[in-house]
Amino acid sequence: MFTNRLLRLVPALAALALAAQPAGADEFTKEDLADWQQQFKSVMEKGEALFHSSDLGTNGHSCDGCHPDAANTHPETYPKYQQQIGEMAELRDMINWCIENTLDGEPLPLDSPELLQLEAYINWERRGVAMAPGKH
Numbered sequence: 001m002f003t004n005r006l007l008r009l010v011p012a013l014a015a016l017a018l019a020a021q022p023a024g025a026d027e028f029t030k031e032d033l034a035d036w037q038q039q040f041k042s043v044m045e046k047g048e049a050l051f052h053s054s055d056l057g058t059n060g061h062s063c064d065g066c067h068p069d070a071a072n073t074h075p076e077t078y079p080k081y082q083q084q085i086g087e088m089a090e091l092r093d094m095i096n097w098c099i100e101n102t103l104d105g106e107p108l109p110l111d112s113p114e115l116l117q118l119e120a121y122i123n124w125e126r127r128g129v130a131m132a133p134g135k136h
C-alpha cells in the first residue's frame, strides 16, 4: 500500500539527508563568529557608502536624498507585488528600479557585489522590524 511504500523510502531519505549535511556545520568558535560579523560589517559599510554617494547614477542624486537612513525602503515587506514593476518583486528589483528611474543609472547585475552591499545596508538599518512579506 501507499504507506508501506513511503515507509520503505524512509531509510533512503535519511541517508540522503545525512549525506547533504556538511561536516561540522553546527560547530563554530568565537573567532569564527567575530570573523563572520566583521565580514558582514565590511559589506554593510560599503553599502552605506554607496547609498550616500552619487556613483550609482548620472544625475548627481543619491539614495539618501529620498530615503534618509534607508527610510521607506521597507525591506521586511519583500518579496511582494510591486506596482511599479507590475509583478512579484524582490528588494533588489526595487533597488534597481530606483537606480534607473530616480538616479538615471544602469541597473546593477543581480550577482554584483554592489547589490549585496546595498541589501546588507538597507536590511541593517531596518533591523528589528517584524518580517511582513507581501505587505503594502
Ligand code: HEC
Residues within 6 Å of the ligand: 051, 056, 061, 062, 063, 064, 065, 066, 067, 072, 073, 074, 077, 091, 094, 095, 098, 099, 102, 103, 118
Ligand atoms: C528621487 C527620490 C528617490 C531616490 C533618489 C531613490 N528612491 Fe527609492 N523610492 C522612491 C520612490 C518614489 C519609491 C516608490 C515608493 C513606492 O510606491 O513603493 C521608492 C521605492 C524604493 C524601494 C521600495 C520601497 C517599498 O516600500 O517597497 C526601495 C527598496 C528603494 N526605493 C531603494 C532605493 C535605493 C537603494 C536608492 C538608491 C539607489 C533609491 N531608492 C533612490 C524615491 C527615490
